[in-house]
Amino acid sequence: VAVNTLERPLPFKSVVTLVGGVGGAKFADGLARCLPPGSLTAIVNTGDDFTRYGLTISPDLDTVMYTLGGLAHPVNGWGLEGDTAQMLGMLKRYGDDAWFGLFDRDVATHLLRTQWLTQGISLTEVTRRLSDALAIPSPILPMADRVAPTLIDTLEYGVLPFQEYFVRYHWQPTVTRVILPDGIPATRAALDALARADLIIIGPSNPLLSVEPILNCIGVRETIAARRAAGVRCIALSPIVAGQAIKGPAAKLMQELDLPVSASGVADRYEAVIDGFIVQTGDWPYPVAEIGAVSAGGAVGTSGTLSRTLSILETEIVMHSLTDRARLAEEVLTWATRLVD
Amino acid sequence: VAVNTLERPLPFKSVVTLVGGVGGAKFADGLARCLPPGSLTAIVNTGDDFTRYGLTISPDLDTVMYTLGGLAHPVNGWGLEGDTAQMLGMLKRYGDDAWFGLFDRDVATHLLRTQWLTQGISLTEVTRRLSDALAIPSPILPMADRVAPTLIDTLEYGVLPFQEYFVRYHWQPTVTRVILPDGIPATRAALDALARADLIIIGPSNPLLSVEPILNCIGVRETIAARRAAGVRCIALSPIVAGQAIKGPAAKLMQELDLPVSASGVADRYEAVIDGFIVQTGDWPYPVAEIGAVSAGGAVGTSGTLSRTLSILETEIVMHSLTDRARLAEEVLTWATRLVD
Numbered sequence: 001v002a003v004n005t006l007e008r009p010l011p012f013k014s015v016v017t018l019v020g021g022v023g024g025a026k027f028a029d030g031l032a033r034c035l036p037p038g039s040l041t042a043i044v045n046t047g048d049d050f051t052r053y054g055l056t057i058s059p060d061l062d063t064v065m066y067t068l069g070g071l072a073h074p075v076n077g078w079g080l081e082g083d084t085a086q087m088l089g090m091l092k093r094y095g096d097d098a099w100f101g102l103f104d105r106d107v108a109t110h111l112l113r114t115q116w117l118t119q120g121i122s123l124t125e126v127t128r129r130l131s132d133a134l135a136i137p138s139p140i141l142p143m144a145d146r147v148a149p150t151l152i153d154t155l156e157y158g159v160l161p162f163q164e165y166f167v168r169y170h171w172q173p174t175v176t177r178v179i180l181p182d183g184i185p186a187t188r189a190a191l192d193a194l195a196r197a198d199l200i201i202i203g204p205s206n207p208l209l210s211v212e213p214i215l216n217c218i219g220v221r222e223t224i225a226a227r228r229a230a231g232v233r234c235i236a237l238s239p240i241v242a243g244q245a246i247k248g249p250a251a252k253l254m255q256e257l258d259l260p261v262s263a264s265g266v267a268d269r270y271e272a273v274i275d276g277f278i279v280q281t282g283d284w285p286y287p288v289a290e291i292g293a294v295s296a297g298g299a300v301g302t303s304g305t306l307s308r309t310l311s312i313l314e315t316e317i318v319m320h321s322l323t324d325r326a327r328l329a330e331e332v333l334t335w336a337t338r339l340v341d
Numbered sequence: 342v343a344v345n346t347l348e349r350p351l352p353f354k355s356v357v358t359l360v361g362g363v364g365g366a367k368f369a370d371g372l373a374r375c376l377p378p379g380s381l382t383a384i385v386n387t388g389d390d391f392t393r394y395g396l397t398i399s400p401d402l403d404t405v406m407y408t409l410g411g412l413a414h415p416v417n418g419w420g421l422e423g424d425t426a427q428m429l430g431m432l433k434r435y436g437d438d439a440w441f442g443l444f445d446r447d448v449a450t451h452l453l454r455t456q457w458l459t460q461g462i463s464l465t466e467v468t469r470r471l472s473d474a475l476a477i478p479s480p481i482l483p484m485a486d487r488v489a490p491t492l493i494d495t496l497e498y499g500v501l502p503f504q505e506y507f508v509r510y511h512w513q514p515t516v517t518r519v520i521l522p523d524g525i526p527a528t529r530a531a532l533d534a535l536a537r538a539d540l541i542i543i544g545p546s547n548p549l550l551s552v553e554p555i556l557n558c559i560g561v562r563e564t565i566a567a568r569r570a571a572g573v574r575c576i577a578l579s580p581i582v583a584g585q586a587i588k589g590p591a592a593k594l595m596q597e598l599d600l601p602v603s604a605s606g607v608a609d610r611y612e613a614v615i616d617g618f619i620v621q622t623g624d625w626p627y628p629v630a631e632i633g634a635v636s637a638g639g640a641v642g643t644s645g646t647l648s649r650t651l652s653i654l655e656t657e658i659v660m661h662s663l664t665d666r667a668r669l670a671e672e673v674l675t676w677a678t679r680l681v682d
Contacts (some may be wrong), residue, residue, distance in 0.1 A: 054395065054459055083426050094474040108431035111394040133435040147483040221507040290540035295452055 010333050011340065013039055016197040020045045020210020021060045021149065024203030025067035025245055025321075028138070030325030031049055031201070034066055034333055037137035041193040042068070043220075045205070046123065046142045047150030047180065047213035050163045051090075052100050055110040056117055061127055061142055061161070062109055069134040077247070080105045099168045124187050137320035141190045143214045147182040147258030150213050153177035162209075171249035175256045178208050193222040199336055202236035204317060206250045207269045208257070211236075215273065224273050233339045235276035237317060237332070238263040242283060246318055267310060276311040276339050278332055280318070288312045311339055347587050352681065354380055357538040361386040361551020362401045363418030364587055364660075365544030366408035369479070370540070371666030373409055375674055378478035382498075382534040383409070386546070387464065387483045388491030388521065388554035391504045392628055393441050396451040397458055400504070401551065402468055402483055403450055410475040418588070421446045425510055442507045465528050482531045484555045489525040491554050494518035513591035516597045519549050527558035535564040543577035545658060547591045548610045549598070552577075556614065565614050574680045576617035578658060578673070579604040581625060587659055608651060617652035617680050619673055621659070629653045652680055 015035060015325070017028050019042055023102035028042045042064050049058045066072040073079040083103035091098045102110070109130060116126045122145045131140050133258065152165040165173060194200065205211050211238055215221055224234055240263050245251040254261045263279040264286075270277070313335045319325045356376060358369050360383055369383045383405050390399045400419065407413040407421055414420040424444035431440045450471060458469045463486045472481050493506040495514035506514060535541065546552050556562055565575050581604050588590040595602045601609070604620040604626075609677070611618070654676045660666045 030533060046532045054456045055452070080431070084425060084445065086425050086427065086445035087449045087452075090421070090446035091453070094449060094453055095470060096449075096453065104425065104427035105431035106447075107445075107448060108428045108437075111396070111428075112432070112435055112437065130435060 005011045010035065011337055012199045012333065014041070014193070014196045015039060015199045015201065015333075016041045016043060016193050017201045017203050018043050018045075018205075018211055018214045019060070019064060019203035020205035021048075021248075022067075023248075024060075024205035024210060025064045025072070025075070026319045026325050027068040027201075027203045027237060027329065028064055029067045029322075030319065030327075030329030031333070032097075033322075033326040038139075040136060040138040041197075042140050043143055043186075043190045043193065043214055044140060045210045045213050046144055047148055047209070048162050048166070049147065050149070050161060051125045052102065052163075054114065055102070055107070056114045057100075057102075057110050057163075058113065058123070058127075058142065061123075062106070062142065065109075065127070065131050065134065065136065066288045068136045068138055068140065069131070069276050071134070079103055099307065100163060101167070106253045122187075124189050139193070141187060141193060143186055143190055143217050143220070144184045145187050146184055146212065148181050148217070151179040151180075152210065153179060166249070171252065175253050178253075178257075180213055180216045184217050186214075186219045186223075190217075191219045191223050194220065194227065197227055198232055199229060199333075199340075200224060200232065200234040201332065201336075202234070202270060202274065204237035206239060206245075206248060206253070207266050208253055209249070212269070221273065228273075228275065231340075232334055233275045234273055235278065235311075235332070235336060235339070236266070236270050236274045238266045238280065238283065240266055240283075241280040241318060242312075274310065276313065276336065278313045278315065278317060278335075281314040281316060284312050284314055288314055351376065352678055353533065353540045353674065355382070355534070355537045355673075356380060356540045356542065357384060357534050358383045358499075358542045358544050359384050359407060359546075359552055359555045360401070361546035362389075362404045362589075364589075365401075365409075365546035365551060366405045367418070367660045367666050368542075368578060368670065369405055370408045370545045371660065371668075371670030372674070374663075374667040375481045375670045378645060379422055379480075381479040382538075383481050384484055384527075384531045384534065384555060385481060386551045386554050387485055388489055388550070389419075389503050390509070391490070391502060393443065393504075395455065396443075396448070397455045398441075398451050398504075399454065399464070399468075399483065402464075402481060403447070405481050406450075406468070406472050406475065406477065409477045409481065410472070412475065420444055438675075441504060442508070443569075443605070463528075465530050480530075480534070482528060482534060483557050484527055484531055484561070485525045486528050487525055489522050489554065489558070491522075491550065492520040494520060507590070512531060512593065516594050519594075519598075521554055521557045525558050527555075527560045527564075527656075531558075532560045532564050535561065535568065538568055539573055540674075540681075541568065541573065541575040541672065542677075543575070543611060543615065545578035545580040545587065547580060547586075547589060547594070548593055548607050553610070562614065569616065572681070574616045574677055575614055576619065576652075576673070576680070577608070577611050577615045578619045579621065579624065580660060581624075582621040583606055587608050589661060590599070602647035615651065617654065617656045617677065618677075619656065621656060622655040622657060625653050625655055629655055 045060045063078045083105045123142045150162045153176045156173045263283045267277045386401045404419045424446045464483045491503045494517045495516045604624045
């Protein structure tokens with residue numbers, strides 16, 4: 001925990017981070033390590049959720065929960081450390097193609113979730129029960145309680161459910177369009193957390209597949225706008241480093257959709273919602289000014305297509321270790337205090 | 342496989358056995374080892390079936406399938422050899438009491454079954470798919486495709502679902518009544534198998550909890566009666582040895598229900614359906630005549646309350662090993678040929 005290394009107490013009591021899977025989960029974990037228990041809330045993409053063998057599976061919620069619970073697989077980032085594949089082996093023995101990796105301990109999460117959802121309990125409450133049982137102090141909130149499937153239109157297979165694109169075909173199909181469902185209300189809990197937030201951070205997640213599904217939920221953009229109008233900062237971390245995705249399909253996907261594959265390309269996607277942007281050192285293509293106590297958030301870089309100024313923090317954004325997570329989170333939070341000043 | 346040790350080829354082409362869990366499964370396995378592939382059909386109790394964590398679980402079907410597939414746990418008799426408890430451990434971590442032992446490989450069976458049932462596929466077809474995948478040549482047929490829960494009325498807890506009585510409370514409550522559901526039709530496949538049978542064998546299963554739920558299904562008693570009228574024999578094995586159950590609650594239950602706890606007590610329960618009865622050597626309380634080729638099924642013992650004669654085979658009926666299963670099955674089949682002569 002890096003709290004004690006901070007030069008001064010952080011002024012944030014309610015930090016909300018919007019995240020998807022592994023990268024976002026790691027960063028959320030870094031934040032949780034820097035902030036007092038309970039002062040971080042993660043709003044998590046559920047556009048990847050799907051049903052397999054009758055189980056309702058929420059990959060991003062689970063990744064965030066396992067990561068914040070200290071249970072995540074240290075190499076994969078998703079799944080549980082030390083988990084086994086006995087059930088998968090038996091499924092294969094039954095002739096099932098078993099393309100989605102359902103590991104044994106992980107199945108317990110899906111069974112309880114599915115059972116409770118079937119009983120009419122909301123995904124928000126299900127997630128609270130599970131993460132409470134794992135003694136995770138940071139609320140983990142699904143973006144929506146309604147099913148909100150992200151669909152991927154591909155050149156090779158037409159429209160695919162997300163996990164078929166992502167896991168079954170290892171995100172190799174060429175994407176022509178990401179289809180987000182219309183009219184999905186964000187949960188009351190998520191909007192309340194945003195409305196109370198004194199700092200909003202979009203994690204280093206895939207902008208199109210993880211973050212935009214959250215921003216797309218009814219009420220999210222409006223609530224963020226209202227907070228910003230009240231002086232609260234919304235900042236984002238780039239998941240692109242030197243033109244490559246840190247992990248997963250972000251770069252390939254942006255290229256296929258004719259978007260600039262760069263940190264500034266990501267900033268462009270977030271143009272309407274962010275005040276500050278954190279990139280890998282050397283990755284920002286424009287001059288970056290230093291933000292001092294006197295500059296009151298005015299020192300900035302300029303993105304190519306951005307019509308306004310944006311505060312930029314250049315630092316080492318790739319997290320290899322637990323120490324990296326806390327160090328990055330501490331840097332980001334400290335920098336954000338200067339944006340607020 | 343004991344086939345070659347038989348003195349003469351068995352005259353049976355379609356043997357049907359009615360069974361419940363471990364004891365019946367072992368005996369069915371012995372039969373399968375003595376008979377040509379595909380000439381044994383097991384009709385299995387589904388009164389124990391239940392739903393847990395949203396999974397439809399058929400304990401007796403699984404025990405028979407795993408046993409005939411050579412996959413059963415060698416000590417427990419139920420469950421899969423070498424299975425692990427990762428999922429159960431995680432369920433407990435979530436605070437679940439996890440009283441029913443759902444082991445990891447076993448969960449694959451329940452997931453596929455539940456998924457297929459949800460798709461409207463019958464339990465008969467689900468069981469066929471699973472056992473085909475495990476290359477089991479003997480058809481395994483659920484007694485019913487409809488849900489047919491056996492309920493247990495107890496002194497301590499009132500009416501309990503079967504598995505709560507059996508697993509959760511380890512069959513320790515005092516049973517006042519076994520409640521079988523009314524109006525459950527046997528499956529067409531089960532009745533067809535009985536109607537084609539040239540020998541019907543009630544396995545050494547619990548008469549009240551495993552066998553009577555099968556006999557209670559609409560059409561079963563009638564079809565057995567019709568076959569017997571056509572000269573086909575129906576025989577049963579005692580699950581009681583020297584006044585004790587070989588395994589499980591049979592003796593305790595019979596005592597609680599004021600039934601004589603003995604092999605002949607079991608024979609009394611089957612009075613209306615059997616021609617022959619197999620007991621542990623020394624366990625039959627009446628004189629037992631030898632059945633010869635000339636005696637045409639007429640040599641008999643007499644049960645206390647039976648109004649008619651019954652052919653008795655005394656032998657070693659406890660199966661400790663695979664060899665025991667095949668030896669017992671071979672003895673029973675050989676004896677049955679003499680009943681038919």
